[in-house]
Amino acid sequence: MSDTAPTKSKHFLETIIEEDLASNKHEGRVVTRFPPEPNGYLHVGHARSIWVNFGLAQQYGGVCNLRFDDTNPEKESQEFIDAIQEDVRWLGYEWNGDARYASSYFDKLYEWALHLIREGKAYVCELSAEQASEYRGWATKPGKDSPYRERSVEENLELFEKMRAGGFDEGAASLRAKIDMASPNMNLRDPILYRIRKVEHHQTGDKWCIYPSYDFAHGQEDAIEGVTHSICTLEFQSHRALYDWFVENLPVPARPTQYEMGRLNLNYTVTSKRKLKQLVDENHVAGWDDPRMPTISGMRRRGFTPNSLKSFCEMIPVSAKNNSDVDVAQLEKAIRDDLNEQAPRAMCVMNPLKVTVINIDEADSGLEMKAANHPNKPELGERVIPFSETLYIDKADFNEDNTLSRKKFKRLVSGEYVRLRSAYIIKSEEVIKDDAGEIIELKVSLVPGTVGENVEGVKPRGVIHWVSAENGVKATIRDYDRLFSDPNPDAGEGDFLAHINPNSLKEYEGVVEPALAAAKPEDSFQFEREGYFVADRFDHAADKLVFNKTIGLRDVWSGK
């Protein structure tokens, strides 16, 4: 193996896991977890987190848990839980055992809160949220102790029980860890462990009216599940001290470690759950799974494949240092590559212009054209495309002006030749216009002997796609573009909604070749010269064809 091929360099998590495996830190176990809060749909960023956590477990013979971090019932719902599971499965990952819930550890967490109280390390504080904020101090100013900080263990036990039993109003009391109000790390200034929320929980019903905070729950959940490598994003770095504090001060069954990695941002899109929710709630899009949404379900409906999302993740290095602002072109590259390999080719005319072949009787190769389903993969077979006296080509593929240079316009112009893809070469003979001067029809002649052949003296300017008007099938084409026209819709003071691209969805009533009538929802095709399209997951039916544009073909010419 004297290969000169560049080897993909290991990222920091792989290095850490390999070191841990080598030192037998966790008896050879690798347990990761993907811990979404069920308060929204998963997006690209989550896709990467899923890929990292499940991928690492797979790579090192470990397992990955799916755990719903459902400690805040106010924002969560079963709808999101169901959607999240569907997304993870669709990506092709299988979690270890049943899905877990932070809420199923509430009893244990409560017991551990009691433990901290008994150790004198937690107390019930009756400062209001505003007061607590004042007491917390400022970044450059140490906080001061809560007047409730020195209550006796007995009193705290009693008061915490009162909290649990609903004896306090929301906000009237909280359980806090007694750490250090002067700590330079704000997270250590007596953080909240439990707060009162008199709302029903989607999993535990009305059993609880106090709920643990993220900080008090997450590390302990990891410990309970035997998670060895708890991977989160950079903004939790300053929480690591707290994570460790709980794990050190509680009789937890294991010692997990938190590692932080950079978040993934994409330009021309927003990936904050709050903003995605706003787009849905205010009907700027048709729902969480609108094909313009960067949600997993949206991308799925747009025609992205699990493989394309995974290869996208592989393209983006995992970094411990920065949140990365990745160019959407990178994502587009991933889906184009996958679909270029997989998608059968077909023809679709989005803006039909009628074409009449005046010498159809000279069709010496017959009227059944054969076309390969994939130009580079003969094993994918071929299909028959009916040719006929009347056809459709795209309006954009004809121009009356025959002074256009052959280099600049490789399509049909008056009096010249063009090749119809997989069929005859035709010559434009006559242009028919309506009263308004609009071109409504073309009369053309076909050149005999040009199916699969070239003939001396006939030089088509290019190759264009077409569909038989007599056999083609009507189809609705949804042409999606980026939802935002600004590379960074989040930037600045302005409202991100102001950057919504008004042309992110264009609908066409087009015509597709008859073979496409058999397309099933979620089947992908390359409509030649146009791009990749997918039969809509929900709206496409045998008697009502609906195709969504996943992504256009790479186009190095239109911009020039």
Next chain:
RNA sequence: UGGGGUAUCGCCAAGCGGUAAGGCAACGGGUUUUGAUCCCGUCAUGCGGAGGUUCGAAUCCUCCUACCCCAGCCA
């Protein structure tokens, strides 16, 4: 101006004292019945700035500068 982080090509990023990987984008050229794919080539004397140590520094030291995170009873 507290604490925690980060600064390497337009974007992402490797590099861990021995003379700047790779991907995306971009730009040339070749093949082509998709202006696609594919192929071939170009793209940081430079690593936030200024000093210093060293035969040698993106890597070590010093001092600057910029940006991100933490002041929810959100995660």
